[in-house]
Amino acid sequence: xxxxxxEGLDCRYGLLQAVRGVSIEVANGETVALIGANGAGKxxxxxxxxxxxxxxxxxxxxxxxxxTSMPAxxxxxxxxxxxxxxRRLFPSLTVEENLRVSASRKGRWSVQSVLDLFPMLQPxxxxxxxxxxxxxQQAVAIGRALMSNPRLLLxxxxxxxxxxxxxxxxxxxxxxxxxxxxxxxxxxxDLGRALKVAGRVICMLEGRIVLEGAxxxxxxxxxxxxxxxxxxxA
Amino acid sequence: xxxVNAVLQGIFLGAFYAVLxxxxxxxFGVMRIINLAHGDIAVLGAYAVFVxxxxxxxxxxxxxxxxxxxxIVLGYVLQLTILERSLKSGxxxxxxxxxxxxxxxxxxxxxxFSPDVRSLGGDAGAVTTSSWQVTSGLxxxxxxxxxxxxxxxxxxxxxxxxxxxxxxxxxxxxxxxADAAELVGIDSRGVYARATALAxxxxxxxxxxxxxxxxFDPLSGPTQLIFAFEAVVIGGMGSLWGTLVGGLxxxxxxxxxxxxxxxxxxxxxxxLFLAVLIVRYGGVRVALRTAR
Numbered sequence: 001x002x003x004x005x006x007e008g009l010d011c012r013y014g015l016l017q018a019v020r021g022v023s024i025e026v027a028n029g030e031t032v033a034l035i036g037a038n039g040a041g042k043x044x045x046x047x048x049x050x051x052x053x054x055x056x057x058x059x060x061x062x063x064x065x066x067x068t069s070m071p072a073x074x075x076x077x078x079x080x081x082x083x084x085x086x087r088r089l090f091p092s093l094t095v096e097e098n099l100r101v102s103a104s105r106k107g108r109w110s111v112q113s114v115l116d117l118f119p120m121l122q123p124x125x126x127x128x129x130x131x132x133x134x135x136x137q138q139a140v141a142i143g144r145a146l147m148s149n150p151r152l153l154l155x156x157x158x159x160x161x162x163x164x165x166x167x168x169x170x171x172x173x174x175x176x177x178x179x180x181x182x183x184x185x186x187x188x189x190d191l192g193r194a195l196k197v198a199g200r201v202i203c204m205l206e207g208r209i210v211l212e213g214a215x216x217x218x219x220x221x222x223x224x225x226x227x228x229x230x231x232x233x234a
Numbered sequence: 235x236x237x238v239n240a241v242l243q244g245i246f247l248g249a250f251y252a253v254l255x256x257x258x259x260x261x262f263g264v265m266r267i268i269n270l271a272h273g274d275i276a277v278l279g280a281y282a283v284f285v286x287x288x289x290x291x292x293x294x295x296x297x298x299x300x301x302x303x304x305x306i307v308l309g310y311v312l313q314l315t316i317l318e319r320s321l322k323s324g325x326x327x328x329x330x331x332x333x334x335x336x337x338x339x340x341x342x343x344x345x346x347f348s349p350d351v352r353s354l355g356g357d358a359g360a361v362t363t364s365s366w367q368v369t370s371g372l373x374x375x376x377x378x379x380x381x382x383x384x385x386x387x388x389x390x391x392x393x394x395x396x397x398x399x400x401x402x403x404x405x406x407x408x409x410x411x412a413d414a415a416e417l418v419g420i421d422s423r424g425v426y427a428r429a430t431a432l433a434x435x436x437x438x439x440x441x442x443x444x445x446x447x448x449x450f451d452p453l454s455g456p457t458q459l460i461f462a463f464e465a466v467v468i469g470g471m472g473s474l475w476g477t478l479v480g481g482l483x484x485x486x487x488x489x490x491x492x493x494x495x496x497x498x499x500x501x502x503x504x505x506l507f508l509a510v511l512i513v514r515y516g517g518v519r520v521a522l523r524t525a526r
Contacts, residue, residue, distance in 0.1 A: 050417055076419030088414035090407040101403040103419025148419055 002064075003028045003183050004049070004152060009058035011044045011207075018044040020207035021058070026152075031184045033198035033215070035191060037227060040204040042187045043085050046154045049185070050082035051075045062152070076103050079151035083158060085187075087141040091130035095121055098129050098140050099147050107149030108180055114143035117173050135166030142170070146177065153177065155186040159193070171197065191223060205229045239372045240493040241486055246378030248465075248485020249385035250447065252478045254440035254458055255465035256388060257433035259477040262466065264409045264429040267317060267328045271336040272437055273459030277452065278339055279305055279438025280354070280445040281347060287357050294354045298442045302435060309434030313427040321426075336455060343452035354445040362446060381443050388436060389478045396474070405429060464507040470514075 004026040011019035019041040026032055034042045047053040049060060051072030060068045067075055089098055099111050115122050118139040124132060129140060138158055145153060155174075159167040167190075174197065178184060188194040194201060195215045203211040203226040211218070211226035224230070258272045269275075282304060286297035312335075320331040355362045358377075365375040396402040408415040408425040416422055444450050444458060461484060469480025484503050491502020 052413060052417055071421075072416035073419045073421045076417070082417050084414060084417060088411055088417075090403075090410045090414070092406060092410060093403055097403045098407075100400060101407050101415075101418065101420070144418055 001028045002026070003030075003062065004185075005059075005061040005064075006049070007059045007061070009045070009048060009060065010056040011041070011048050011053055012056045013044075017056075018207055019048065019055070022204075022207070022209055024202065024209070026183060026185065028151075029181050029183055030200060031178055031186070031198045032200045032202060033194035034185060034187045034202050034204065035189075035194050035223070035227060036204035039206075041207040042204055043156055045204070046082060046156050046185065046187060047084075049152075050080055050154055052082065052084075073103070076148050076150075077105060079105060079149070080154070081145035081148045081150035081152070082154040083141050083145045083156060085156040085160065087137045089129040089132075089137055089140055089144070092128060094126050094128055095132070095136075095140055096125050098144050102144045102147040104147050105149040109143075109146040109149050111147070114146055117146075117176060118143060120169075135162050135169065138162060138166070138170060139173070142173070142177075150182060152183045152185070155184065157187050157189060159188065159190060167193075191220070191227075195220075195223075203227055236371055236493060237490070240489045242372065242374070243378070244486030244489035245482055246375065246382055246485070247489055248482035249378075249382040250440070250443050250481075251461050251465045251484050252385050252481025253381070253388060253436065253443060254462040255469075255477050255481050256392070257436040257440070258459075258462045259466045259469075259472065259474065260392075260429055260436070261433045263472040263474070264405055265317070265321065265328075265426055266325075267321065267332070268463075269433070270329060270332040270459065271339060271455070272332075272433075272462060273457065274336045274339040274343075274455030275308075275434055276437040276441035276444060276458050277343065277450055277455045278308075279434075279441030280450050280454075281343060281441075281452075282438065283442055283445060284352055284354060287354060294358050294442060294446060298439070301438060305434050305438040306431045309431030310427045312434065313430035314423070317430060318423060318426065336459075340452050340455060347452060349451055349453070351449045351451045352445070353449040354442075355447070355449075358446045377447055381447070384439070384443075385478065385481075388439070389474065392474060401428070461503070464503060468507055468510045 002025050006022060006024040009019055009022045010017065022045060034045065036042050044053055048055045051070060055068065059066060062078060062080060067078065090101065093101065096111060099114060115125065120136060121139055121143065124136055129137065132140065142158065158170055162170065171193065198215050201213060201215050201218055201223065202209055203223060205226065211223065254276060258269060261267050261269050279301065282301040283294050283297045286292065286300050287294050316331055316335065317328060320327040361376050361380060365373050367373050396406055404420050404425055408420055408422050412422045444454070465481035465484050466477050468483050469476030469478065483506060487506040488499045488503045492499035
């Protein structure tokens with residue numbers, strides 16, 4: 001069953017066109033990795049799905065409903081949550097306040113279950129977010145998105161700037177989230193990790209989708225070729 | 235003893251300035267809007283109370299409670315109609331919009347109430363006249379105590395609201411990162427409207443105190459705005475308790491200045507404001523560099 005349907009999406013920043021005629025379908029429960037070089041339009045696409053960027057043209061349908069012009073905060077209550085690039089926590093709020101301030105749909109995730117998912121946050125619960133380490137901040141950012149019990153979770157470069165050990169911990173938690181049946185679209189720079197965690201991979205180049213397929217069916221060379229635009233598919 | 239008395243009266247005066255400054259500080263802290271109509275909104279609040287007192291004969295304090303819902307609605311409408319549109323257009327437009335609003339309010343008040351100077355001091359009863367003579371040179375007015383206590387309650391309540399309630403967290407979250415707040419499901423428009431409503435309500439309280447402790451007319455707003463603005467800057471932009479301290483410091487500077495010479499009252503406040511600007515924002519170095 002299709003959860004998300006994107007049709008001919010165009011996103012612009014002034015004269016710069018970041019996303020060009022992108023169409024995607026994501027089924028319920030799927031895990032999709034979005035890969036591509038810097039500036040390929042991955043983050044913009046995620047922001048457009050979350051409602052943080054108003055597209056220039058095209059349509060976004062969630063659960064069959066047209067949400068193209070719906071503001072971001074209302075999409076959260078429908079069940080779309082974005083963990084933005086750079087984490088974007090509220091620095092003066094404590095860990096718990098950062099979690100509780102998020103609008104909550106009823107479901108599996110609560111402050112307690114988020115803290116269970118990220119045990120490293122337990123002792124930091126009443127600490128101000130600004131004083132957390134990068135990994136802890138990332139955990140709060142993911143936890144904050146989970147608090148709305150999303151049906152579609154969008155993760156933008158969750159491993160950026162983190163130590164490899166911490167990235168491992170984050171991905172272990174991600175496995176728990178995936179087991180809950182949450183649909184996930186994640187942007188990931190680490191190709192190996194993306195191919196491992198995702199069922200399907202979408203590669204973007206200069207705002208367009210240049211390669212798409214089941215992770216198992218794609219060999220590294222084809223992906224690398226599409227990633228850098230070495231061999232443009234006809 | 236006279237200097238102690240001057241400081242004490244300055245604290246009472248400063249509590250009034252702090253209440254005036256509080257709403258200005260909230261709007262700047264949450265939306266980065268410097269509301270140039272803040273003083274006029276306070277005066278508008280004073281007139282609202284004045285009209286209710288005139289037509290019903292009730293105490294100004296009760297009349298304020300009646301006027302409060304009107305002022306809160308006004309704050310909502312103000313945000314959703316004027317300020318929200320202006321916020322989208324960069325930093326200068328809200329400044330111009332509130333400047334225009336200031337002129338509109340002043341002229342509407344002139345049209346309706348004439349330039350006559352009014353006061354609610356007479357209607358407020360014994361609170362405006364009673365005082366305690368502590369020693370020969372030291373007296374404490376009941377109104378001063380009331381204003382100081384109300385100021386402490388307002389700032390304390392605001393502190394609890396911002397640090398303990400979910401709506402308060404939403405306000406702080408939106409102030410820190412409106413874009414990220416939207417992404418966690420916070421309606422930033424709604425938060426902004428609530429912040430403005432809160433600011434307008436507290437401004438109206440400032441207007442009530444202005445009307446009771448002294449006099450007002452349709453053009454009183456800008457003077458109140460300057461004192462409120464100075465209090466906010468002295469205390470540090472965007473800091474809640476800083477605004478209270480800033481208001482008290484401004485009040486004390488004015489009364490101590492007046493002790494030296496009555497003409498120096500406002501001047502002493504302005505000098506303190508300038509001194510804080512120079513020290514805090516590195517003005518000393520800039521001044522020295524340009525002097526060289």
